[in-house]
Amino acid sequence: MNIIIVNHADETMSDFLQELNPSQLKAVRHTEGPLLIIAGAGSGKTRVLTYRIAYLLREGVAPHQILALTFTNKAAGEMKERIAHVTGERAASQVWAGTFHSIFARLLRYEAEHLDYTSSYSIYDAEDSLSVVKNIMNSMGYSQQQFPPQAVRGRISSAKNQMIGPREYAAQASNLAERQTAEIYIRYEERLRANNAMDFDDILLNMIRLLQRYPEILQKYRERFRYIMVDEYQDTNRAQYTAIRMLAGGHNNIAVVGDDAQSIYKWRGADIRNILDFQKDYPNAETVKLERNYRSTKAILAAADSVIKRNKRQLDKTLWTENSDGEPVRVIQAWDDRQEAAQIAEIIRCEISENFRNMRDFAVLYRTNAQSQALEDALRRASLRYTIVGGMSFYKRKEIKDVLSYLRLLVNQSDSESLLRIINEPSRGLGSVSLGYLQDFATRENIPLFEAFMRVADVPALMPRARKSAADFAAFIRRFAERVQRGESIVEIAVEYIEATGMPNVLREERTDEAEDRLRNIERVLSNIGEYAAHEDNPTLEGFLQQISLAADIDDTDASANAVTLMTLHSAKGLEFPTVFVAGLEQGLFPLARTENDPDEKEEERRLFYVGITRACKQLFLSYAERRFRFGELAFNEPSCFLDEIPSDTLEWKRGDSLRRTPKSADASRPAPFITRHNSQFTKPARTEKPFYDDIPRNESYSQLPPPANSRPNIRAGQRVRHAQFGIGTVNSVVERTSGEWQAVVQFQNVGRKQLLLRYAKLEIIG
DNA sequence: TGGCCGAACCTGGTG
DNA sequence: GGTTCGGCCA
Numbered sequence: 001m002n003i004i005i006v007n008h009a010d011e012t013m014s015d016f017l018q019e020l021n022p023s024q025l026k027a028v029r030h031t032e033g034p035l036l037i038i039a040g041a042g043s044g045k046t047r048v049l050t051y052r053i054a055y056l057l058r059e060g061v062a063p064h065q066i067l068a069l070t071f072t073n074k075a076a077g078e079m080k081e082r083i084a085h086v087t088g089e090r091a092a093s094q095v096w097a098g099t100f101h102s103i104f105a106r107l108l109r110y111e112a113e114h115l116d117y118t119s120s121y122s123i124y125d126a127e128d129s130l131s132v133v134k135n136i137m138n139s140m141g142y143s144q145q146q147f148p149p150q151a152v153r154g155r156i157s158s159a160k161n162q163m164i165g166p167r168e169y170a171a172q173a174s175n176l177a178e179r180q181t182a183e184i185y186i187r188y189e190e191r192l193r194a195n196n197a198m199d200f201d202d203i204l205l206n207m208i209r210l211l212q213r214y215p216e217i218l219q220k221y222r223e224r225f226r227y228i229m230v231d232e233y234q235d236t237n238r239a240q241y242t243a244i245r246m247l248a249g250g251h252n253n254i255a256v257v258g259d260d261a262q263s264i265y266k267w268r269g270a271d272i273r274n275i276l277d278f279q280k281d282y283p284n285a286e287t288v289k290l291e292r293n294y295r296s297t298k299a300i301l302a303a304a305d306s307v308i309k310r311n312k313r314q315l316d317k318t319l320w321t322e323n324s325d326g327e328p329v330r331v332i333q334a335w336d337d338r339q340e341a342a343q344i345a346e347i348i349r350c351e352i353s354e355n356f357r358n359m360r361d362f363a364v365l366y367r368t369n370a371q372s373q374a375l376e377d378a379l380r381r382a383s384l385r386y387t388i389v390g391g392m393s394f395y396k397r398k399e400i401k402d403v404l405s406y407l408r409l410l411v412n413q414s415d416s417e418s419l420l421r422i423i424n425e426p427s428r429g430l431g432s433v434s435l436g437y438l439q440d441f442a443t444r445e446n447i448p449l450f451e452a453f454m455r456v457a458d459v460p461a462l463m464p465r466a467r468k469s470a471a472d473f474a475a476f477i478r479r480f481a482e483r484v485q486r487g488e489s490i491v492e493i494a495v496e497y498i499e500a501t502g503m504p505n506v507l508r509e510e511r512t513d514e515a516e517d518r519l520r521n522i523e524r525v526l527s528n529i530g531e532y533a534a535h536e537d538n539p540t541l542e543g544f545l546q547q548i549s550l551a552a553d554i555d556d557t558d559a560s561a562n563a564v565t566l567m568t569l570h571s572a573k574g575l576e577f578p579t580v581f582v583a584g585l586e587q588g589l590f591p592l593a594r595t596e597n598d599p600d601e602k603e604e605e606r607r608l609f610y611v612g613i614t615r616a617c618k619q620l621f622l623s624y625a626e627r628r629f630r631f632g633e634l635a636f637n638e639p640s641c642f643l644d645e646i647p648s649d650t651l652e653w654k655r656g657d658s659l660r661r662t663p664k665s666a667d668a669s670r671p672a673p674f675i676t677r678h679n680s681q682f683t684k685p686a687r688t689e690k691p692f693y694d695d696i697p698r699n700e701s702y703s704q705l706p707p708p709a710n711s712r713p714n715i716r717a718g719q720r721v722r723h724a725q726f727g728i729g730t731v732n733s734v735v736e737r738t739s740g741e742w743q744a745v746v747q748f749q750n751v752g753r754k755q756l757l758l759r760y761a762k763l764e765i766i767g
Numbered sequence: 768t769g770g771c772c773g774a775a776c777c778t779g780g781t782g
Numbered sequence: 783g784g785t786t787c788g789g790c791c792a
Binding site: 071072073099100101102125126148200201203204264265267268367368369370371390424427429430431432433434549550551552553554568569570571592594595608630631632 | 768769776777778779780781782
């Protein structure tokens with residue numbers, strides 16, 4: 001019986017190998033020694049990774065010896081699913097596949113004591129660590145106006161990504177902001193340590209520390225993970241790179257997959273050198289290029305190619321496809337952001353009703369999360385279901401973060417940050433004064449804040465009411481913590497514990513729809529715990545919290561739901577859709593204003609555009625609006641320079657029928673776009689109502705209109721200007737006031753943001 | 768101690 | 783347009 005099964009599996013396997021093209025096959029079969037796979041967009045790299053794992057399993061490698069590091073948990077899950085198809089559920093579930101953070105966090109829980117953490121350490125997300133930074137800055141008396149905590153946290157995080165510790169950072173600080181960041185950095189590290197907490201960066205750094213400090217542990221994991229694979233290698237940072245090098249040292253069975261053209265995370269520490277120098281790091285490395293694209297039409301690929309070839313620094317490769325030519329890439333011009341969204345919704349509606357397409361075939365990609373608003377409104381009006389990735393996700397909501405903080409405190413009473421978050425949620429009558437006494441005491445005694453709550457007798461300054469309140473709170477936490485230690489069911493404990501916090505009752509009494517929503521959200525967390533406990537062999541609250549903390553926005557999007565997907569271009573990496581819209585192609589928005597003067601940043605924006613284009617299989621739409629609301633103001637923008645980088649013979653321009661059209665002077669600096677009039681697939685002639693699109697060339701449409709009454713000034717968002725009094729600055733937006741006056745919002749280098757009426761302020765454009 | 772109001776930020780992307 | 787934060791008052 002066994003033999004038959006093995007034979008069958010073997011047969012399936014061979015079948016799969018036959019599906020691979022020569023390069024893919026080479027990558028799958030190269031199992032020993034270092035391997036660099038340069039995988040162009042849509043070249044089937046997930047298939048290669050999946051079959052490579054299946055192949056290793058067939059060669060007799062045990063599943064737990066394989067470590068596959070992916071960019072998102074979702075990608076890891078999909079990979080496991082596909083492996084299961086080839087080799088069966090059992091083996092697939094034992095493969096170590098996940099993100100750097102989730103895999104390392106898991107290992108660190110086993111090894112926590114070696115680094116003076118406990119296995120129930122808390123994981124702080126960006127928001128948690130920001131609030132630590134704020135607390136520290138307040139205690140040091142730094143003004144948040146002068147030194148934005150966001151920026152301080154950003155500097156600390158990027159130092160950590162480059163593996164620069166607080167002392168080293170202090171030593172190389174070159175200006176006031178950096179010197180102050182250094183001071184905060186030192187305290188930040190102490191604070192997290194005292195809280196038995198790690199931020200996202202610490203998970204990587206502590207893994208490295210562990211491997212450096214304990215050779216026997218390093219040896220253990222080198223033997224455990226005999227085969228290592230890394231996806232999206234172009235987006236690894238210094239810390240990730242170092243951890244991989246250590247783990248792969250010895251056997252050197254490391255296969256990395258990446259595409260330098262899709263490197264879009266430099267801003268968070270990704271180091272493109274990691275992929276460019278792979279052959280230097282591993283001298284006997286084999287390189288395989290996957291250049292055949294299976295995803296997109298020739299038209300889409302041609303557009304992508306013409307864009308990316310403007311970047312200077314890149315590995316040599318040429319994508320090709322045997323897919324059909326496909327439809328031309330279409331550019332949608334809109335009057336404003338609302339109309340842009342309406343046109344997108346209308347196209348989707350049309351495609352669904354006339355070409356029997358599914359809602360899940362469509363994705364709308366944008367540069368900034370703020371753009372989702374108008375799109376959501378338009379889709380709702382068109383009665384189209386949508387799912388939105390990122391933005392205000394479930395686990396970022398206040399009530400959810402409160403529940404999670406309560407749970408964190410339950411397993412980790414050193415976590416003063418969580419304690420502070422929930423102590424007055426609901427209000428327990430402990431104001432800043434009482435909390436101040438308790439914190440002072442904790443600092444003096446060098447104990448966690450929670451311990452001060454347990455020792456209120458030693459804090460004489462407390463008023464009787466506050467004293468009782470603090471003592472009651474400590475007793476309440478202790479009572480439930482003991483139940484956790486006794487090993488009672490975590491689901492039961494969590495349900496009773498959250499009820500006992502008093503939060504649900506407060507919400508019930510509120511009797512508003514919003515409170516109802518929040519209550520339901522809390523219930524959803526509790527049922528998530530139930531779900532987690534049902535799937536896990538050894539469910540713990542720590543495990544649940546870890547899984548939640550490290551979930552990415554993209555991870556909990558449900559691919560089976562039939563809905564239009566809205567997300568940022570960054571989130572779209574690794575995905576594909578039959579029809580893709582890239583919205584908001586405007587100067588100052590995409591590419592973003594501040595990247596215009598920096599060639600490196602502009603190249604990264606261009607790669608992001610390339611990523612967007614190559615998500616599309618069959619249809620690609622690019623859209624822009626002439627004006628849009630940003631910062632609550634109407635801003636005017638030129639079409640993105642990226643549009644000029646696509647050859648005009650693959651493009652087709654479409655202008656939405658404006659409901660209101662306000663004059664705008666013709667822009668003679670741009671050539672008239674190429675217009676194809678013979679394409680009938682797009683404009684539906686059969687429709688009886690007025691067509692939504694017309695073939696008006698954009699310049700013509702303006703020139704037919706009467707000259708503007710109060711003509712638009714020359715100044716554009718993104719430009720650098722000089723003001724006689726305020727000095728040099730960058731234009732944020734140019735706005736027409738209801739009075740008809742034109743106003744510019746300028747961010748000056750020295751004096752901050754100013755609103756200037758162009759009639760009075762003489763601004764000199766300098767770049 | 769907590770709630771209300773206006774000012775000032777924001778929107779650059781994420782595990 | 784939304785959110786967050788600090789100041790002021792009951």
